[in-house]
Amino acid sequence: MTHPSTASVSSQQAACGHPEPATVEEINASCRGPVLLPVTLSVLWLVAGSVLWVIASIKLHGPGFLSDFTWRTYGPVKPAAFTLFLYGFASQALLGLALWMLCRLGKTTLVGGFLALVGIVFWNMGVALATLGILGGAATGFEWFELPTYAAPVLFVSYLPIGLCALLTFAARRDRELYVSQWYLLAALVIFPWIFATANTLIAQMPARGAMQAVVGYWYGNNFLTLWLTPAALAVVFYLIPKLAGQPLHSRYLAAFGFWMLMIVGGWAGIPLGARLPAWMPAMSTVASVLMILPIIAVALNLKKTISGQCSVVKSTLALKLSVYSVLAYLVYGVLAALNAHPAVGTITEFTHATSGVTQLALFGFVALAIFAGIYHAGASLLSAEWCGKLAKTHWLLSALGLILSVAALVIGGVLQGRAFDNPDAAFIQSVKKTIPFVGLSTLGMTLWLLGSLALLGNVAYLFKQACANCCKSKEVRS
């Protein structure tokens, strides 16, 4: 029953030879650049990715829209949008927030901040290179690892100094007691280079033979979401919810159960039911996908109990509200993913928009909302400035509305599409025509999401402006 805000670093630590905990000002001064740079750039990539995502979505029902050149057809645009979201936005923002949380939870200043800055600069160059490469036709054709052969190593090498900085900061923590968020961060930071190196080797650099490539692609995609983005996003919500609600975490044991279940089961999901592979692989994944509901329920229950009786605080604190919605999206995603893994449902929804909708819920709902919560909280804290309330409200309302509209449309449209597949007497085009109105609704949803992302970008600019104004004022006062 410990939380960073409530756990005091006792004087016993100093007596044991541990250095005194760093103050918030010292922490902020050490990690301001290495956190704000990736967070700001991630918002830029989010806007760019959302623009491409909307274009791709329009193309699904309006094939003539911007399609006279290779790089403007649906084929390259969709993977480019997905890659920007995964690597430019989500991974980068979570890396920045991870550095910040490791400092705050460990009550230490950032160790090796320069290393992280160098890594972040190269990471962004890698993302730009990958996006241009994909639009130019160099994608690999594996949904979660579309990175061109020449861009993937750039991202891997860029990650190393960032990961090293994070691990050094973790090791230098002055509060030796570990909080749940630190477990998740440690896991995510160790697993990411492992899965990335495996995919880079067996998909991009030295491709495995035949169907084995597909296995690597499925394994990577699943673990990228389940054991990289998920633990990093969970670290954010486990950090923010107790802190902002002013309550200790409900149960550390339940948190430990959720953590280890995720670690044990999470890596086995991901192979679709109908994959043309030996039957044991989809069977294992089905079992894992259903079992995954346990850690998800453990997390949701733990955090629900933590905020029980704090409704008014949740409503009035934006970062807390976003964290709660993020956990809610995670829970709904868990249920849908488990249903999808069941043969009665999975045989209908496989290859349809429904699977895209469920993935979208995980990425744009659970992961992105957790990131937004982290950005709102960390940004204000690091710059000692206030966000624009109106822009923030516009952002989250548009994002939530767009997300719900897009996911619901894709899931319902996908189920109808899947049922149409199974009638071999009807022409295939009938299944496509059934989805058109739903894809149109998804486009509308993603357009709202894009507008929300623009509001966030505007708010980031506003925050920096406020910080500059505050800085100037304090200088005037001093002089």
Place this chain on the structure above:
Amino acid sequence: MNFGPIIFLGVLLTFACSWGGFILAPQLQLGRQGLVKTVADDTLYPAPRSGLAQQGAAVYRSLGCASCHSQQVRDQDVPRWGARYTVAQDYLRDQPVQWGSQRVGPDLANVGARLPDANWHLIHLYNPRTTVKGSPMPRYGFLFEKRPVRGAKSPEALQFPEGFGPEPGHEIVPAEEARALVAYLLSLKYDTALFEAPMPQQEKPAEADPGEPQEKAPAAETQPSVK
């Protein structure tokens, strides 16, 4: 759980299990696959693709065709898409494997057998609405050249159905990429019977007397089943 090293080692151990189970074990099983003999005539399967078709596979990848088209025939897909369900063996020579995860467009695993007409594919790529009314597939006009007819019409010029071709005096000729892509599409044929993936009609011969025992499928000529 206050010991960083224990969490670190625990994560390493649990994730090593996933890596061992879904990377190492499949590599030992699928990575050792070799060519097998077909049921019908003992030829080695899968046969290599022509050079042009291999170039077409690269065009297929670079255009992102797998964003909309799957190449996987499941058991329940056979009536619509394939001569039989596909198995890992079928993709042994694919580089890269382009299984896809969506069917915004039709599955293409067996498209070479279902639609063997090269001209159909070419006019479909040039303008999908020519062959499939209401298709949301984009036009790939940039893979073709439109040019005035000088003298005799080129033998490579696309043969359009009435009302769809270019204006009189012009012809549409496929560029190298379009020809390669169509060669690849025509090479997508998974209609060879394998021990592990027999043709549906071979499972239940129409002429067989129900009272007579059915002939056993040839055994021991392929490796163990992977489906």
